Amino acid sequence: MTEPLLSVRDLRVEFPTRRGTLTALDGVSFDIMPGEVLGMVGESGAGKSLTGAAIIGLLEPPGRIAGGEIRLRGERIDTLAPDAMRKVRGKRIGMVFQDPLTSLNPLYTVAQQITETIRTHADVSEAEARQRAIALLDRVGIPAAARRIDDYPHHFSGGMRQRVVIALALCAEPELVIADEPTTALDVSVQAQIIDLIKEICAERGAAVMLITHDMGVIAETADRVAVLYAGRLAEIGPVKDVILNAEHPYTRGLMGSIPTLTQESDRLVQIPGAMPRLTAIPRGCAFNPRCGQAFERCRQDRPDPVNRPGNRQVACWLHAPEVTHG
Amino acid sequence: MNRLARAWDSDIAWSFRHSPVAIVAAVVALLIILSAVLAPWIAPHDPFNPASLNLMDGFTPPMEPNQFTGNVYWLGTDNQGRDIFSAILYGARISLFVGFSAVIFAMVLGISIGLLAAWRGGWVDSLLMRIADVQLSFPSILIALLIFGIARGVIPPAYREEMAIWVLIVAIGLSDWVQFARVVRGAALVEKSKEYVQAARLVGAHPARIVLTHILPNVMGPVLVIATIGLALAIIAEATLSFLGVGVPPTQPSLGTLIRIGQGFLFSGEWWIILFPSIALLALALSVNLLGDWLRDALNPRLK
Amino acid sequence: MIAYVLRRIVQSVLVMLVVALVSFSLFRFVGDPVATMMGQEASQADREALRDRLGLNDPVIVQFAGFIARAAQGDFGISYRLQQPVMELILSRLPATLELALISGTLAFVLGVGFGVYTALNRRGWLSGAIMTVSLIGVSLPTFLIGVLLIWVFAVELQWLPSFGRGDTVDVGPWRTGLLTQSGRASIVLPAITLGLYQMTLIMRLVRAEMLEVLRSDYIKFARARGLSDRAVHFGHALKNTLVPVITITGLQLGSIIAFAIITETVFQWPGVGALFINSVQFVDIPVMAAYLMLIALIFVVINLVVDLLYYAVDPRLRVDRAAARH
Amino acid sequence: MTISFRKTASRLMLSAALVGIGLTAASAETLRWARVGDALTLDPHSANEGPTSTLLHHIYETLVRRNTDGSLAPRLATEWFIHPDDPTVWVFKLREGVKFHDGADFTAEDVVASVTRVTSETSDFKGLHTAVAGAEAVDDYTVHIKMSGPSPLYVQNLTNFFIMDKGWIEANGVEAPQDFKAGEEKFTVRNTNGTGPYTLVERDPEVRTVLAVNPNHWDAAPQVTEIIYTPIKEAATRVAALLSGEVDFVQDVPVQDIERLMATPGIAVSTGAENRTIFFSYDMNSDSLISLPGDNPFKKPQVREAMALALDRDAIRQVVMRGQSVPGAQNVPPFVNGYDPALDAYSAPDYERAKALMAEAGYPDGFSVDLNCPNDRYINDEAICQAFVGMLGRIGIKANLVSQSRTIHFPAIQNGQVDFYLLGWGVPTFDSQYVFDFLVHSPVDGRGGWNGSRYYNTELDAKIASLATETDLEKRNATIAEIWKTIQEDRVFLMVHNQLLAYAAKDNINIAVHPENQPSMTTVTFK
Numbered sequence A: 001m002t003e004p005l006l007s008v009r010d011l012r013v014e015f016p017t018r019r020g021t022l023t024a025l026d027g028v029s030f031d032i033m034p035g036e037v038l039g040m041v042g043e044s045g046a047g048k049s050l051t052g053a054a055i056i057g058l059l060e061p062p063g064r065i066a067g068g069e070i071r072l073r074g075e076r077i078d079t080l081a082p083d084a085m086r087k088v089r090g091k092r093i094g095m096v097f098q099d100p101l102t103s104l105n106p107l108y109t110v111a112q113q114i115t116e117t118i119r120t121h122a123d124v125s126e127a128e129a130r131q132r133a134i135a136l137l138d139r140v141g142i143p144a145a146a147r148r149i150d151d152y153p154h155h156f157s158g159g160m161r162q163r164v165v166i167a168l169a170l171c172a173e174p175e176l177v178i179a180d181e182p183t184t185a186l187d188v189s190v191q192a193q194i195i196d197l198i199k200e201i202c203a204e205r206g207a208a209v210m211l212i213t214h215d216m217g218v219i220a221e222t223a224d225r226v227a228v229l230y231a232g233r234l235a236e237i238g239p240v241k242d243v244i245l246n247a248e249h250p251y252t253r254g255l256m257g258s259i260p261t262l263t264q265e266s267d268r269l270v271q272i273p274g275a276m277p278r279l280t281a282i283p284r285g286c287a288f289n290p291r292c293g294q295a296f297e298r299c300r301q302d303r304p305d306p307v308n309r310p311g312n313r314q315v316a317c318w319l320h321a322p323e324v325t326h327g
Numbered sequence B: 001m002n003r004l005a006r007a008w009d010s011d012i013a014w015s016f017r018h019s020p021v022a023i024v025a026a027v028v029a030l031l032i033i034l035s036a037v038l039a040p041w042i043a044p045h046d047p048f049n050p051a052s053l054n055l056m057d058g059f060t061p062p063m064e065p066n067q068f069t070g071n072v073y074w075l076g077t078d079n080q081g082r083d084i085f086s087a088i089l090y091g092a093r094i095s096l097f098v099g100f101s102a103v104i105f106a107m108v109l110g111i112s113i114g115l116l117a118a119w120r121g122g123w124v125d126s127l128l129m130r131i132a133d134v135q136l137s138f139p140s141i142l143i144a145l146l147i148f149g150i151a152r153g154v155i156p157p158a159y160r161e162e163m164a165i166w167v168l169i170v171a172i173g174l175s176d177w178v179q180f181a182r183v184v185r186g187a188a189l190v191e192k193s194k195e196y197v198q199a200a201r202l203v204g205a206h207p208a209r210i211v212l213t214h215i216l217p218n219v220m221g222p223v224l225v226i227a228t229i230g231l232a233l234a235i236i237a238e239a240t241l242s243f244l245g246v247g248v249p250p251t252q253p254s255l256g257t258l259i260r261i262g263q264g265f266l267f268s269g270e271w272w273i274i275l276f277p278s279i280a281l282l283a284l285a286l287s288v289n290l291l292g293d294w295l296r297d298a299l300n301p302r303l304k
Numbered sequence C: 001m002i003a004y005v006l007r008r009i010v011q012s013v014l015v016m017l018v019v020a021l022v023s024f025s026l027f028r029f030v031g032d033p034v035a036t037m038m039g040q041e042a043s044q045a046d047r048e049a050l051r052d053r054l055g056l057n058d059p060v061i062v063q064f065a066g067f068i069a070r071a072a073q074g075d076f077g078i079s080y081r082l083q084q085p086v087m088e089l090i091l092s093r094l095p096a097t098l099e100l101a102l103i104s105g106t107l108a109f110v111l112g113v114g115f116g117v118y119t120a121l122n123r124r125g126w127l128s129g130a131i132m133t134v135s136l137i138g139v140s141l142p143t144f145l146i147g148v149l150l151i152w153v154f155a156v157e158l159q160w161l162p163s164f165g166r167g168d169t170v171d172v173g174p175w176r177t178g179l180l181t182q183s184g185r186a187s188i189v190l191p192a193i194t195l196g197l198y199q200m201t202l203i204m205r206l207v208r209a210e211m212l213e214v215l216r217s218d219y220i221k222f223a224r225a226r227g228l229s230d231r232a233v234h235f236g237h238a239l240k241n242t243l244v245p246v247i248t249i250t251g252l253q254l255g256s257i258i259a260f261a262i263i264t265e266t267v268f269q270w271p272g273v274g275a276l277f278i279n280s281v282q283f284v285d286i287p288v289m290a291a292y293l294m295l296i297a298l299i300f301v302v303i304n305l306v307v308d309l310l311y312y313a314v315d316p317r318l319r320v321d322r323a324a325a326r327h
Numbered sequence D: 001m002t003i004s005f006r007k008t009a010s011r012l013m014l015s016a017a018l019v020g021i022g023l024t025a026a027s028a029e030t031l032r033w034a035r036v037g038d039a040l041t042l043d044p045h046s047a048n049e050g051p052t053s054t055l056l057h058h059i060y061e062t063l064v065r066r067n068t069d070g071s072l073a074p075r076l077a078t079e080w081f082i083h084p085d086d087p088t089v090w091v092f093k094l095r096e097g098v099k100f101h102d103g104a105d106f107t108a109e110d111v112v113a114s115v116t117r118v119t120s121e122t123s124d125f126k127g128l129h130t131a132v133a134g135a136e137a138v139d140d141y142t143v144h145i146k147m148s149g150p151s152p153l154y155v156q157n158l159t160n161f162f163i164m165d166k167g168w169i170e171a172n173g174v175e176a177p178q179d180f181k182a183g184e185e186k187f188t189v190r191n192t193n194g195t196g197p198y199t200l201v202e203r204d205p206e207v208r209t210v211l212a213v214n215p216n217h218w219d220a221a222p223q224v225t226e227i228i229y230t231p232i233k234e235a236a237t238r239v240a241a242l243l244s245g246e247v248d249f250v251q252d253v254p255v256q257d258i259e260r261l262m263a264t265p266g267i268a269v270s271t272g273a274e275n276r277t278i279f280f281s282y283d284m285n286s287d288s289l290i291s292l293p294g295d296n297p298f299k300k301p302q303v304r305e306a307m308a309l310a311l312d313r314d315a316i317r318q319v320v321m322r323g324q325s326v327p328g329a330q331n332v333p334p335f336v337n338g339y340d341p342a343l344d345a346y347s348a349p350d351y352e353r354a355k356a357l358m359a360e361a362g363y364p365d366g367f368s369v370d371l372n373c374p375n376d377r378y379i380n381d382e383a384i385c386q387a388f389v390g391m392l393g394r395i396g397i398k399a400n401l402v403s404q405s406r407t408i409h410f411p412a413i414q415n416g417q418v419d420f421y422l423l424g425w426g427v428p429t430f431d432s433q434y435v436f437d438f439l440v441h442s443p444v445d446g447r448g449g450w451n452g453s454r455y456y457n458t459e460l461d462a463k464i465a466s467l468a469t470e471t472d473l474e475k476r477n478a479t480i481a482e483i484w485k486t487i488q489e490d491r492v493f494l495m496v497h498n499q500l501l502a503y504a505a506k507d508n509i510n511i512a513v514h515p516e517n518q519p520s521m522t523t524v525t526f527k
Helices: A048-055 A082-088 A110-121 A126-139 A157-172 A189-204 A216-222 A240-245 A249-258 A296-300 A324-325 B004-007 B012-015 B019-037 B083-120 B124-139 B140-154 B157-174 B177-193 B193-202 B207-243 B253-265 B273-297 C002-030 C035-038 C044-054 C060-072 C086-121 C124-139 C143-157 C182-215 C218-225 C230-268 C273-283 C286-314 C318-324 D005-024 D050-059 D109-119 D154-158 D166-170 D235-243 D255-265 D301-310 D312-321 D351-359 D381-395 D407-415 D432-440 D458-469 D473-490
Strands: A004-016 A020-032 A035-041 A064-072 A094-095 A178-179 A208-211 A225-230 A233-239 A306-311 A313-315 C170-172 C176-178 D030-035 D065-066 D072-074 D075-080 D089-094 D132-139 D140-147 D198-204 D210-213 D223-232 D267-282 D325-329 D368-374 D397-405 D420-425 D494-507
Touching: A004 D109, A020 A048, A020 A064, A020 D140, A035 A048, A035 A216, A048 A064, A048 A094, A048 A208, A094 A157, A094 C124, A110 A126, A110 A157, A110 A324, A110 B012, A110 C230, A110 D381, A126 A157, A157 A178, A157 A189, A157 C218, A178 D368, A189 A208, A189 A216, A208 A216, A216 D368, A225 A240, A233 A240, A306 C002, A313 D154, A324 B140, B004 C230, B012 B019, B012 B273, B019 B083, B019 B273, B083 B124, B083 B157, B083 B177, B083 B253, B083 B273, B124 B177, B124 C002, B124 D407, B140 B157, B140 B207, B140 C230, B140 D030, B157 B193, B177 B207, B193 B207, B207 B253, B207 B273, B207 C124, B207 C143, B253 B273, B253 C143, B273 C124, C002 C060, C002 C286, C035 D407, C060 C286, C086 C176, C086 C230, C086 C273, C086 C286, C124 C170, C124 C182, C124 D407, C143 C182, C143 C230, C143 D235, C182 C230, C218 D005, C218 D166, C230 C273, C230 C286, C230 D235, D030 D235, D050 D198, D050 D223, D072 D075, D089 D109, D109 D132, D109 D140, D109 D166, D223 D267, D255 D267, D255 D494, D267 D381, D301 D351, D301 D381, D301 D494, D312 D325, D312 D381, D312 D494, D368 D381, D368 D407, D397 D407, D407 D420, D420 D432, D432 D458, D432 D473, D458 D473
Parallel strands: A020 A233, A035 A208, A035 A225, A094 A178, A178 A208, D030 D223, D368 D397, D368 D420
Antiparallel strands: A004 A020, A004 A064, A225 A233, A233 A313, A306 A313, C170 C176, D065 D072, D075 D089, D089 D140, D132 D140, D198 D210, D210 D223, D267 D420, D267 D494, D325 D494
């Protein structure tokens, strides 16, 4: 078995607030293999974006990593000094944000922003950086890239801007790209194109992708594996087909109900009654137990940890606890 | 009781309890405001009643007996024999009255204009914002001076003494409304486009009702911040105008007027005439400003 | 673009005329110039004759029309007080005021931006708190008091700096400058501090607030995620975006610096237009007052126009949707 | 425009001049002189205003000058008398060998031209020369000034009458003083050509004016060889400039700073009486006051007496004026003809008696009235009013203080729009007639222009009118005494005090206080 590109173990992210410390992520563990596309799903507030921010070391204060570890090719990156971490960002892990309209600095041309980033990570001349930038823009599908590179962000449409953002994320050839809801803010018509572009271009460069979305449809089409987050905890993780066809966690099964709507934005899961608890009021036991149709006493008492399941899967649910299945 | 507990537990209250600066500022401001309001009951003398003053008490140093009358005053007396302590209390009363009234005047005017501009849009908006532009860049001191000029011409001399304070209020208020108008207009434009307001419009709610129930509560935060800072500004503006000789009459001195009077004695050794009113003004303006600062940060959820 | 500028200029001229008319009609309330122009021996008949000669017995609107007609030819008449052509008087005083305004404006801008950026970047530091609190003292005391206190400390007690005037001046063409001599430079220090303190506090607070806002924006997050250095993020990206609104407001403040110079110039006997104006008010020197107010209106118009154009130059977005945004 | 280093150039010229003088004068001394305001103009006939005349006395000269005791002394005129054959003609014998700064000789023609100029329509001094019918040069050094009637005191009006050069007037087309309507500046506003002890080196209005000693002056050379005159408006700044050593001599010292300055090593303060009285007056004629419609308590003699009894002059002197005033009851300075110490004696306040008088007059509960006061004209004018408001309060009179700029206050008095006011009055002629003409005579025949008390006494008017033409001085003085007696009996004025002047300077400088506040730097000596 090859060494994972990214390995997250028992990640715990806390927010100290006046009402005590909130645990936003708790015991999250997963791996991403080189070249793999990992989908990460969950409702708003489940901790998807936080996971991405924690990996790249950009948690907003007062949020902090309170436990666990993050390794990139075996090297711990959660404890790196700010300067060292800066060399990881962009260079080894690229990031694509949700809203291309606000992700680009409106006061600089695309050329300025790309060449600045290229030259931050590679010792190349301005002209060389510009050539690379044009090639990259060309690759991400900006027509007449050599001419448009000197335009300002507001000259581009939303879809085009997201292409520029992708080019920026990829311009230092990172090994991993974290795409945080890259299509949410876009027109439905271009969403698929962008997803395809990310997948294609990363495959081409051998970069792994961590695709954060609440859209199971996108995951189904794109990801190799999928991780399901619920209330800051990992509910289930496994190969995407298996999880979709045979979800083991009741929550995942509920999520699957949203697939038929595919392209529609459906943050709410109509199949599951109630809403995800706030971080301030996570119930005892399994966080999902109040909404779970199959909950039993133990679910209300003890918190289930993820357990390995056949087929390279893990699930955190008492229904699949060793005692239950075996005895 | 429940409501009280909720208020105590609210974000604002929590942020307040955990900001020593805000607490100190609030205590100081409250103390000054309270003693100003209660001046007639706690001040040992009535500095606004000329008949009660004895000129021979003039220039008495703090805590020392006057060389002619033997009277002792905590903070000394000014050139007219006014007890500085009482004068500060009464002066703060005038300053605060002018400040609060000017800010309320500016607030009402600014909010109305801002809402009107946002709600009507089109040329009304353009015109009002153009006026605001002019007003904003035309120096407020000159505006106040000009308003004083008008008042002096229009108001008969017999009423001037009573009118001076109102003229000050209008002058300061008129030069301050733009800030309110801009913030309210901006916020109202944002709120206006939001779904709930659109929905309310669709179901035919009266515009005034929508403004009162939906838009106004949402802009109260920034308005409150501007009002607080504006209060401090108004108090200082009153002092500045009185330095230029267009303030309240010297028989009813405000804090600013006391400082102007005291300034003449800076080199002559009667330091207490300028020092104590200045400290009072500084304490008042500084605490109000600090409160405004704190409020701005506390009301901005993104800055938590 | 040209149409836009033209329209602004026409609007501005209208504004100037309105300002002029309003202020002109107020002069008769300021007092009677004849009272100060004639000795106490003058008879009532002499006074009437002088009033007639000055045209003060004409209706205000007639006086105003005459004033505008002459002003359009650059003739503002003769000062009642100093018996010199008003235009010449104001032009000879303007350099002093502009030098003072420029120096204190620059001081306020540089320190304001510096402190603003520092306090925004180190929001929770004790030094930031100290800067924020101390700067408030600057706006919590009236300008005249600060001026007198500075004179007391630095001129009387320490005798480091002059207490009044401009020191030695040098004529460079029509411009009389104090910046080329040692005593001139020493003389400008205290007035510039007095005048600039208030503006510095305003700018500092504005920069801090804007910067905090910008630092939270997506494009800053994205810039960090690309591994750009703190330096590039803070000073390349955040500062530039912060300065756009700051420049606007600072520009508009220049007008009020010139107005506040009235007080500073009075306290420091600074021979500028502000002191000229205050002396004229006390003497009811109508030609000078009218010309001064026209000058202020003109400065306002020019500043507004320049700020608009500057805005236009700094913010590329406006080059497209400027007109749409305004109207 | 070319680059011009005007200051440097003038410095060089000046130092060159100083080197020249150095041979004759013991040492070259510069005096840096600060006062509240600048001379408004350098035109000698354009502004009848104190600071303007003070500065001009250094550049231009008058026929006669006034000694500090009020008597007249020769200056450009060596002798003057009423023509023995014609009481309407004044004869002036002129000083010989005097030259203007540009080298022209001073002759009788120059005086004639100056008389013509000072009586022209745009002259601000023409009020002092209304009786002049014409002037004639009898010979090079004798001038006859013809009056429209006997004017025994006319020469008293000449202490601020500056003589200009006829040739220079004509060459520069400045036959008349500044006319504002013409819209162009007169050459004389910033250029000078006098006969005086100093010449103009640099003039930057309201910033600084530099004068250098005139080496060709007819009189003894003064010790001060260079004057740098700087107006400083703010009192605190002015005092600070002296304390920090940036100026040598401050002319307008706030009374409260005198003590501090006296106590400061290296600084000396000298004080002296000024030719100016400060008094209250009231409308004692109208039936209805503006601020008290339907009534006029000031018509009642008892009320006027009660107010006099309420005024605590000593307290005002002690506290408001810091001892820098001479309280009195007669509204005329002590060195003016007609002053009577008996009339000037004042009584201590008596509030009991005042209240009784108020009750007697029908105002046991007092009344309410506006008190108009200037706030930028006299020493502590507003504070004096404020103090009196308090004193009046003790006898039930509620005075509402309306304190305003002199530009509003003065016209209001002249136009009869005030009920009760404070005013100050100087007597440049040093004769009581000046007071009567403006303040007491009823407002007819061009007199009574400042009679804000609306005092109307035909009998007295006749006596006042007779003073102008009465040549028998003894008889005239008797009439003056009679008039004063009536004025005091009727309590036309409620006199407060005479102002004192205070000059502060470095203590190596001797400078005497001038009663008209017109110090001459020629009299300054250095220790």
